Amino acid sequence: MPVYKDENAKANKWYYSFSYKDNGKYKKKLKRGFKTKKEAEAAMTEAKDAMNKGVYVEPSKTLYAEFMKSWLEDKGLNVRKSTFQTYSYYVNSHIVPALGHLEISKITPRDIQSFYNEVKSSGSLSSENLRKLHTVINDSLNKAQKWDMIIRNPASLVDPPKVNKKEVEVWDEDDIKTFLDAAKNSRYYAVFLLALTTGMRRGEILGLRWKDIDEENETISIVQTMDMNGELNIGAKTSAGNRRLSVDKNTLNQVLRLKAIYKQELMANRPVYNSEHDLVIRTSVGTPLYPRNLNRAFYAMIKKSEVKKIRFHDLRHTHASLLLKQGVNPKIVSERLGHANVRITLDTYSHLLPNLQKDTVAEFGKMFYAQNE
Template sequence: MTVGSYTLANNKTLWFFVIDLPVGDDGKRRQYKRRGFPTKTIAETAETEARHAYGEASINVDGSVAAELQGWLAERELDIQETTLDNYRNLFRMYVIPHIGGRQLYSIDKRVIHDMYKTLLREGGNRKKPLSPTTVRTVHRVIMKAFKDLGINLDGVRQPRPAERENHGRKGVWTPGESKAFLKFHREARLYAAWALAVVAGTRRGEIAGLRWAKVDLDRGIVYIHIQRTICGNKVIEKSPKGKSRRPIAIGPAMVKVLREHKARQDAEKAEAGILYRDRDYVFPREDGEPYYPRYYTDQWEDACMAAGVPVIVLHDARHTSATAGADAGVPEHVMQKRLGHADARTTREVYTHVLPESERRAAELMDSALGDDAG
């Protein structure tokens, strides 16, 4: 795919675009060209529309990349989590099919893949902004997996080098002082216990949204992570966390106290609502007992950060904060790995923090201190 310019005899500059089409029956290369656009922006917009239209028109053409990838996704419904499959589907729709969806699968070689990667890195994001190397590397891993299953072995395909970032994608990590300031400010807030669990135990948004009281043992100080409530496409689903994400998390006396107070508040809401309350055993439901849409927690968290006057970090970065605090206190790497539910210790070590060379109960007690003196 190319966008370029040419000059007329009167020195007026016009723009054109060229799109590579599937190889013809005779094996020869084919292209779709349009010219005469007054500006580069208009040409680029027309090129994007043409690529999408062609990709969509070719979706059902036997042997096309688009059709074969659709077939692969249908087969993998048997063994891949629905949310993961939805992520794959979006990757193909946004980054692969617009570029090579109309090509015949047999015509794909490493040059075609490399050209796609270069285009994505240069202008694959929204409004033709560069796409991050991390996203393109994800595209690479998924499409290579699909091609291998489809019997297409592309030797020599290179994936983009990793982005050179020291924070490994972390948007923010609070200091212990900032954690305490945030939690102290929201001590009377309705979602205080949810925020405390995120910071103290490093729970994910979906784990908070799907948590049931049946899986909270306050007498023993254990929260069992068994269900995630998450967004999949345009719907909300509940599923078991994959791998080691299904786990028990030890919590200390202060966190137990916070959850007991939260349950008392919830019981009062239930009594006030009467027959209007739908008790589905969620730990953090709406006032009528129904679960929140998962993104609600994300939006409320951002507002809560601003209200407390602490650096605004995303909700998932509460896990980074929890891991970093544990590392700074000397909690062993394998303990934090189990506590956070990472399948690979590398994730704990490289993405979240460097853990220094005690026990899970020690980790619970250390993180429990973030709740401050007023929780004891």
């Protein structure tokens, strides 16, 4: 086997060398820089196999940092601004500092796995964000493979980091009543109601426009959303997110009451008032309400009401849990939440299902034996 050890090299001492025929002429193929003999043998076998199949790609010497810069630029044309910012954070703060110095063709599965191990042990990212980090690396190296810069995507040989599933926190009926009683005079009472009675996401509520509300049919259409940076985007991230929701009369009336309040604020602040966005939820001068400011108001209200502290997103979970407890078909719950499929709903709220099943069996038993007495 033409694999050799370079005694003069300080590191990565193994290399392979073999001759091959190209257009009737013999050529020599040599590649250095392997850490072990096994790595060199595997790479040589792969190169020979690719040559025999006529698909051999000359490995690129481009640094991964250089490639990721162009990959990000390309991504910027096809994803939302908020998504692009997230990708940029992962690339510039984590991926490039760890792997950017490597030639893209020399990145091995071991390099990537060691990087994941280091991130996990440092605790710098949650398991969910570590999984997203893997998604970015895998996607970028897939593109490099399609562009014939590498023979094979090394990230595809690494197991995606496992996400530690968090149990959702929800309020019970007493918590909800206590919180809403305390929040009745809050400017954002309608926001809290919408989250609890429709399961809308924070960004969906903050991006809601008056023209998205059908008063006659008592429905709300999810058309526009707001991201974490306060940017408004038309369309949800997934097709399932674009949906129409039925809303109860009491909640709808609370939302419609805001029109009269905004008219008064417009008169009081006319020189600086801005209503160009047609937003249902806005500040006293008509501008969009930023997510961080809503969070601040929400946590202040939790403190005032003295209920269990949960995230704003958990109001959505609370809505789902109430529906499931009422025996609503999970498919309907999934549609209201805008999940891509019902499996996501079942996985998210699986901790509720054993109790729901017990209640269902108890009710079935009452009905069954009553009929047979």
